[in-house]
Amino acid sequence: SQKIEQNSEALNIQEGKTATLTCNYTNYSPAYLQWYRQDPGRGPVFLLLIRENEKEKRKERLKVTFDTTLKQSLFHITASQPADSATYLCAPTSGTYKYIFGTGTRLKVLA
């Protein structure tokens, strides 16, 4: 069955450093992969999408990579700020309507 793994342990990082979050998937071949941010008590909010034929995507301080051979996506936040503290969810999507999410990684940026 399809499996999506994100580091379930919280990631603590000092302000100004680069945070790197990992999303690994098995048993399917997504056409694209999405990253969402979720703040406590709120619904997830879309951040970035990367397609299978793209190696890297950037948006301001965010960068996503997608390695279909390793079946892995990395999500980077450069020059991290306390306001970046949240849970980040990945969703590798195979082009069908069925969107499955990873368990999410909680990021805490320390001032």
Added chain:
Amino acid sequence: NAGVTQTPKFQVLKTGQSMTLQCAQDMNHNSMYWYRQDPGMGLRLIYYSASEGTTDKGEVPNGYNVSRLNKREFSLRLESAAPSQTSVYFCASRESGGANVLTFGAGSRLTVL
């Protein structure tokens, strides 16, 4: 635009009671989804509707029913609530074409005693 609106925001039920969670979107999206979120479990897909008139099971459909009332509305019904259904429920809709991004509602917190 309100986006995705869920009601109620909070609900407490007794075991065996029934209730319906309502979801409406005003973005003219074709597809709609219901997820539940439990600590340490992430978002788990309950049911989804690819388009008006169709519904499909997700990862954890047991104990739930859905109705796609029209293009705007997608409801989730618990016929006989159980404590294991205590959770936060999120509705989402998906834009048609383009990036196929999901837009989520604010969530409905359900407690079953």
